[in-house]
Amino acid sequence: MPPRRFTRFAAFDWSGRAIARPPGITLAECSTGDAAPILIAPDRGWSRPAALDWLLAQAEAKTDLLVGIDFSPALPHADEGAYFPDWSETPSDARGLWALVDQLCAAEPHLSASTFTNHTETARHFRHRAGGMTSVGDRFEGSMGRLRVVERRCRALKLGNAVSCFNLIGASQVGKSSLTGMRLLHALAGRVPIWPFDAVPAHGPLIVEIYTTIAARAAGLTGSRTKLRDGPTLDTALPNLDTKPHTTLARYDDHATDALLSAAWLRHVSQDATLWTPAGLDQALAATEGWTFGIP
Structure with missing residues (x-):
């Protein structure tokens, strides 16, 4: 039911x-x-x-x-066991991630989140443009970037070409909107x-x-x-x-x-x-990565 x-x-x-x-x-x-x-x-x-x-x-x-x-609403976590592996301050769950995004972007108006990728540690994981040049962090993986479990499942079921939030370049990128969305979710405060x-x-x-x-x-x-x-x-x-x-x-x-x-x-x-009740959604994912409604 x-x-x-x-x-x-x-x-x-x-x-x-x-x-x-x-x-x-x-x-x-x-x-x-x-x-x-x-x-x-x-x-x-x-x-x-x-x-x-x-x-x-x-x-x-x-x-x-x-x-x-x-x-x-979150970045990939399950694949590496962390949003930002090998960083001592990486958040342990999605609410911690929302708080981090909001903290690093606190000076930005309009719930924008452009400065999140400028931090020494977070920048290592993103592909983005800086000063008109493409910048690829040393922890950005492959040609696409890391994916959440639900994004991989979306692709496997051929429901859509879900893309990585760590990629901030191109018409199909969703990272910028997702980072601002995390500030919105933090502001809702439950x-x-x-x-x-x-x-x-x-x-x-x-x-x-x-x-x-x-x-x-x-x-x-x-x-x-x-x-x-x-x-x-x-x-x-x-x-x-x-x-x-x-x-x-x-x-x-x-x-x-x-x-x-x-x-x-x-x-x-x-x-x-x-x-x-989608296949693969467990308590760990529900706390760290979330799920896209509509993907069984």
Whole structure:
């Protein structure tokens, strides 16, 4: 049996850009039923602090909300037994990692996290750009970088090409958004539970990590078509998630469609018990690496 039922479903497409209001941050929401999700946006667009305030408001209201956020909540740990092997100050679990990211980036506004990779020890593990040049740390592994257990499983099941958070270069990199996401999770300070680091509460909101490609593929999109930017294609995908056509948007981009599809997908699969008890997820991973909801 799934752990509980929810009445509302939301999805954040996320961004790691070090500006006040990254245009990539997009939120879509829907309720039970089959109506299409709608976009929710402040007049000036989303900031990361505004997203934090929105989540805290859901906690205050005890909203029965399942919200997916498209970033990795932790770095790889299981492969080496540490986030940063051979460093005496490496955190022992995800909450310690969130605190470390927040501590090293405390001077940055907007919950940005650009300076995290400048630390003497952490920089050794990342591939990033510095001064217009590519910098590859001596502890960066292989051509791709280290992967979490769930990222390797995602690739093995051909659900998507999950990439390493230690790579900060290229259009597909997710490290920057994930590091800013860790600052968000630290700021929540347990006021909104995060699966699987926290137990699923009987009431109120719950956050899960999502990978928007999984939602797109569940909606029937394949290959490079998992990113769509027009209304007609969106309306061919939504029925596969038992969702009616959407209300026409003023502007289409893949951030908006990712959020809309992901919110509909969360509603569609939230009662699938297999997704709440994935193979390979144990207590150690639940404390250190977490898991992407939707990967069985």
